[in-house]
Amino acid sequence: MRRFLTNVKLTPPQFLVFVFLGFILLGTFLLKIPFASTEPISWVDALFTSTSAMTVTGLITVDTGTAFTVFGECVIMLLIQVGGLGIMSFAILIFMMIGKKIGMRQRMYVQQALNQTTIGGVILLVKRLFVFSIISELIAVILLTIRWAPEMGLGQGLYASVFHAISAFNNAGFSIWSDSLMGFVGDPVVNLIITFLFITGGIGFTVLTDLWAEKEFRHLSLHTRLMLIGSLIINVFAFLIIFIFEYNNPATLGPLSSGEKILASYFQAVTPRTAGFNTLDIGSMEDSSIILMLLLMFVGGGSASTAGGIKLTTFLIICFAVYTFLRGKYEIVIWKRTIDPHLLLKALAIATIGLAFIFTAILLLSITERHTSMLPLIFEVFSAFGTVGLSMGVTGELTAIGKVIIILIMFIGKIGPLTLAFSLARQSTEKIRYPRGDILAG
Structure with a gap:
């Protein structure tokens, strides 16, 4: 494998795309093995499940807990872990374990996979990534086993804890229970x-x-401070809005006690970015809550994380750019730090390309899924692009073409719209500069 990584002539974005495709296809074949499922499943459903697991989305066309055997569920867990932490991160870990030297090209692949701005420090990042993920998942498994073992038995409680710990840390949203x-x-x-x-x-x-x-x-770095404060603000805002909108909804928060309403509102406010678990029936939520969740799913989590979406910092850079324009200023300044204009161009490119893919998918689904209401389809596309996994209950009802469309959107949402664009685009070496031109805008 090391020789392949060294001699391969693909650019880092192209390599990332092909490796992801390879693992998705491998997962598809494994899930089609007879003893991976309790009943025969179609190739499309196997591909859908493999893609959903590898892209840590969580959308399902067949019920995970009843359609797959323990072997099939273990394949899903493995795909989730590899997809969440990154294929290249696992490759680098193997190199370090066997004492192999990690070359510049391998570091470039890791840099692309983890969305880092520089090559420096990527190996240290990989080491800490694995240490933190293993510790977090292990602690969660112990605590969840203590909670579930008394009512499920030690074996089933431990298995459920391992499955949900891996699924949760990697923001996959897969559950072995039909109601999440x-x-x-x-x-x-x-x-x-x-x-x-x-x-x-x-x-x-x-x-x-x-x-x-x-x-x-x-x-702390500017990125870290922006992520922490931005996450706190958006989570509190989402919690308050969902709590207010769903308070009297008899199908969601209405029948719950005050404490349960707070807990359920909190859970449903943070899960669209981009965990995919749910403790409330998504299809029964108010339309106003659904609209808010569309925004949360589109924004997603943080860069170099297991989450999807355009990423919170991308969204915040665009917001600060708008604020800067309204103030009549020309430089984006955040906490006495000037933001490079190139970052704004990158943020706008990510958001624009993402919206273009979402619009195209919604348009195509409106043609192929004429039997389904529009809002659930829109929700499905946003959930797939943000690799969230929440659904209003239409995933299993999609046609074969509709499932393929969602598969493509999940794949694009995971690798990133800009990575896909870079993998398809020809690299320009042109250094000619032209005179400035004026265009009327607005």
Whole structure:
């Protein structure tokens, strides 16, 4: 494998795309093995499940807990772990374990996979990534086993804990129960452990590494401070809105006690970025709550994380750019730091390309899924692009073509719209500069 990584002539974006495709196809074949499922499943459903697991999305066309055997569920867990932490991260870990030298090209692949701006420090980031993920998942498994073993038995409780810990930390949203975590809507232990896992996994490994190295908030990098404060604000805002909108909804928060309403609102506010678990029936939520969740799923989590979406910092850079324009200024300044204009161009490119893919998918689904209401289809596309996994209950009803469309959107959402664009684009070496021109805008 090392020789292949060294001699391959693909650019880092192209290599990332092909490796992801390879693992998705491998997962598809494994899930089609007769003893991987309790009943025969179609190739499209196997491909859909493999893609959903590898892209840590969580959308399903067949029920995970009933359609797959323990072997099939273990394949899904493996795909989730590899897809969440990154294929190249696992490759680098293997190189380090067998004492192989890690060359410049391999570091470039890791840099692309983890969305880093420089090559420096990527190996240290990989080491800390694995240490933190293993510790987090192990602690969660122990705590969840203590919670579930008494009522499920030690074996089943341990297995459920391992599956959900891996799924939660990697922001996958897969569950072995048909109703996800709705049966634990008022359980503080399950709610807090699961949300801790997917918030931690979704905030970004760069942020976690920075928090590991620095003890004082003022010494943290601009990216880390922006992620922490931005995540806090958007989570609190989402919690308040969902709590207000769903308070009297008899199909969601209405029948719950005050404490359960707070817990359920909190869980449903943080899960769209981009965990995919749910303790409330998504299809029964108010349209206003659904619209808010569309925005949350589009924004997603942090860069270099297990989450999807355009990423919170991308969204915040665009917001600060708008604020800067309204103030009549020309430079984006955040906490006395000037933002490079190239970052704004990158943020706009990511958001624009992402919206273009989403619009195209919605348009195509409106043609292929004429039997389905429009809002659930829109929700499905946003969930797939953000690799969230939440659904209003239409995934299993999609036509074969509709499933393929969602598969493509999940894939694009995971590798990133800009990575896909770079993998398809020809690299320009042109250095000619032309005179400035004026265009009327607005």
